Amino acid sequence: MASQNDNHDVAQQLRPRCALLSRHKLRRTARQQVVVVRDHCVQRGVGERWMKDGGIKETDPLAMADTDYAGSMLASAYKPPSLLPIAKYRDKLLYTIETFPVTVLIGQTGSGKTTQLPQYLEQAGWCDGGKVVAVTQPRRVAATSVATRVAEEVRCDIGQEVGYSIRFEDLTSEKTRIKFLTDGLLLREALVDPLLSRYSVIMVDEAHERSLSTDILLGVLKKIRKKRPELRIVVSSATLQAEDFLNFFTDTAEAHDTSSPPGGSQGRIFHLGGRMYPVDIQYLEQPAEDYVERTLKTVFDIHSTEAEGDILVFLTGREEIDHVVEEIATRSQELHHQSQKLQPLPLYAGLSSDQQMYVFEPATPNTRKVVVATNIAEASVTIDGIVYVIDCGYVKLRAYSPSTGIETLTATPVSKASATQRAGRAGRTKPGKCFRIYTSSDYATLHEATPPEVQRSNLAPIILQLKALGIDNVARFDFLTSPPAELMVRALELLYSLGALDDYARLTKPLGSRMAELSIEPFMAKVLLVAPEFGCLSEMLSIAAMASLQGAVWFSHDGEKKASESARRKFAAEEGDHLTLLNVYQAFITKGKKDAGWCRNNYLNFKSMTRAVSIRNQLRRYLERFGIDVSESLAPSALRVGGPDIGEKIRRCLTTGLFSQAARMQPDGTFKTVNGGTTLHAHPSSLMFNRKADWVIFQEAMETGTKIFIRDVTKIEKAWLLEYAPSFYKVKQ
DNA sequence: GAGCACTGC
Numbered sequence: 001m002a003s004q005n006d007n008h009d010v011a012q013q014l015r016p017r018c019a020l021l022s023r024h025k026l027r028r029t030a031r032q033q034v035v036v037v038r039d040h041c042v043q044r045g046v047g048e049r050w051m052k053d054g055g056i057k058e059t060d061p062l063a064m065a066d067t068d069y070a071g072s073m074l075a076s077a078y079k080p081p082s083l084l085p086i087a088k089y090r091d092k093l094l095y096t097i098e099t100f101p102v103t104v105l106i107g108q109t110g111s112g113k114t115t116q117l118p119q120y121l122e123q124a125g126w127c128d129g130g131k132v133v134a135v136t137q138p139r140r141v142a143a144t145s146v147a148t149r150v151a152e153e154v155r156c157d158i159g160q161e162v163g164y165s166i167r168f169e170d171l172t173s174e175k176t177r178i179k180f181l182t183d184g185l186l187l188r189e190a191l192v193d194p195l196l197s198r199y200s201v202i203m204v205d206e207a208h209e210r211s212l213s214t215d216i217l218l219g220v221l222k223k224i225r226k227k228r229p230e231l232r233i234v235v236s237s238a239t240l241q242a243e244d245f246l247n248f249f250t251d252t253a254e255a256h257d258t259s260s261p262p263g264g265s266q267g268r269i270f271h272l273g274g275r276m277y278p279v280d281i282q283y284l285e286q287p288a289e290d291y292v293e294r295t296l297k298t299v300f301d302i303h304s305t306e307a308e309g310d311i312l313v314f315l316t317g318r319e320e321i322d323h324v325v326e327e328i329a330t331r332s333q334e335l336h337h338q339s340q341k342l343q344p345l346p347l348y349a350g351l352s353s354d355q356q357m358y359v360f361e362p363a364t365p366n367t368r369k370v371v372v373a374t375n376i377a378e379a380s381v382t383i384d385g386i387v388y389v390i391d392c393g394y395v396k397l398r399a400y401s402p403s404t405g406i407e408t409l410t411a412t413p414v415s416k417a418s419a420t421q422r423a424g425r426a427g428r429t430k431p432g433k434c435f436r437i438y439t440s441s442d443y444a445t446l447h448e449a450t451p452p453e454v455q456r457s458n459l460a461p462i463i464l465q466l467k468a469l470g471i472d473n474v475a476r477f478d479f480l481t482s483p484p485a486e487l488m489v490r491a492l493e494l495l496y497s498l499g500a501l502d503d504y505a506r507l508t509k510p511l512g513s514r515m516a517e518l519s520i521e522p523f524m525a526k527v528l529l530v531a532p533e534f535g536c537l538s539e540m541l542s543i544a545a546m547a548s549l550q551g552a553v554w555f556s557h558d559g560e561k562k563a564s565e566s567a568r569r570k571f572a573a574e575e576g577d578h579l580t581l582l583n584v585y586q587a588f589i590t591k592g593k594k595d596a597g598w599c600r601n602n603y604l605n606f607k608s609m610t611r612a613v614s615i616r617n618q619l620r621r622y623l624e625r626f627g628i629d630v631s632e633s634l635a636p637s638a639l640r641v642g643g644p645d646i647g648e649k650i651r652r653c654l655t656t657g658l659f660s661q662a663a664r665m666q667p668d669g670t671f672k673t674v675n676g677g678t679t680l681h682a683h684p685s686s687l688m689f690n691r692k693a694d695w696v697i698f699q700e701a702m703e704t705g706t707k708i709f710i711r712d713v714t715k716i717e718k719a720w721l722l723e724y725a726p727s728f729y730k731v732k733q
Numbered sequence: 734g735a736g737c738a739c740t741g742c
Contacts, residue, residue, distance in 0.1 A: 167741050184741045374737055396737035409736060519741040684734040704736060
């Protein structure tokens, strides 16, 4: 395998310095290009140039923001349930939930709220009569890991009394009384059971993260509550937003009565105590000119002046992280006087899970770990042993422009809530320190919280789902935070142009309601539902499944760009990326025999490919339920992808969903949108990056830095746009 | 020549 050879070469070069390491460690070392020696001579103390701050006080609710079981790979240190902070509040908590329909729970890391409260509720009889206690999580890994933990505590097999349900994995049974699930999945359950009637208590965990589906779920729960007064809602929040959540649910005449406590007879905020170690926060005295460089210096300052303990560095993206990891390795070599070593480790979502594992392994003796991470380490992944945090003050945020339909991904100053959350990562196991690469006056100008996703996303999928839930007047839907009107208008226009909504913005039948049911983006749902008319349903199912992987198909290795390029060329279809994806899928199913080794040889991500098979199966089941005949009779060999016939059918079919995302190639190889106003570049991962084309449609446009890249690009004919979207293009011309 | 993080009976 080429990658191993490469690593081996690097390992050979490193051998003299790493003679004492085991072979396994050596390979690790080589892959990370790390393990270096530091100098004692750096004299300046970190504290000299830093403004001191009082640190996070125990009463600061922001400091408590955390996920109990966010890290899938590393369970928190086990504490007997009876010793958890929540234990002493058991009776009071049960009384509050019994008395008030809505409870907002504030609890910090390790308080036990996620694992213990469901058990208390079950013991108190909330599961009598076949009712179920539901606990939602924003992430799949959290739902599975916390369910597994609770099943262990209850001493049942997972899927019996305690179970979980996430997409493609339902480990529940008729006996299940406590059920963990993703919030997106609970929303989907509401399509079948609009009042979520099997649940007696619904706990929405990590609500402060304000994910799109959490926000919508809360709005739906507020509606359900009016028809089900016996339902109990527990919102677990870890931030100052607790009062916003309470006000949201109890916003009635009574709430304005100043003589009654906040929440009136409808709700209460419940503070769980708990322990978090103090974190000493230090700011820059002067703003940094180059925060990456300043971050690097801070790493070495900490290493030379501070006591033992690992460092967690927050940066914005892969490029910065790779640079900093390399620099730490290089600069450490310049230092002499062997003492404690520095071990920089990168952490971002784009790494394979093997590569991510390294950050969870304890540092080798006499070594200080420096984990250089994106925001993934803020909530999704928890690493033990961190004593120092360096916060660069920025995060890359995604936003959707309703006027252009283009997404942007830009580095933005973090919010105060985010900064507090990052700092808190230093105080998990003992008192820690947080170094902020900005001044305290910069901090004062930060927003309180990151704008929720509902204010910066394409709302078409959500609007479609709300319509399917019977919420016709989406403009009056009770959003926790209202999205900008332009986002709503754009989403409605898009759904109308796809034929999902009629002139009165009502869901069309069967097209609109079926689109809502398909767990796939609206434009692709439309494409799938019209595919039978084009005679390419089987192929389109594969394309839809592959396209929803969103670029995670190819496995790229540094230093092997050429090899992976030529591997990709084997699957290339002249007509563009969608047909190439089809070729990949069909090769995986037939030649690949669903084989991990075959994937590796072709630089394909095996996990993603397996997921594509699951998605395809799920989509096929939906279509069959609609009564659509999914004929799989076409043998892949009979299907000459790249040939004129089926390829054109597929491209025409794609145009019926993607017509609004069309562009024309210019002589210089860039693209211009239909109205001619915007210049687009083919993303280097696209086949169209170095090929000629005229008109194309694309699935995604994203602005990063100064360029706008389009991904998943397919050639079409201009005439098709007018043929399949006459009203859309008449308006424009 | 390159993109933060999540997710769907």
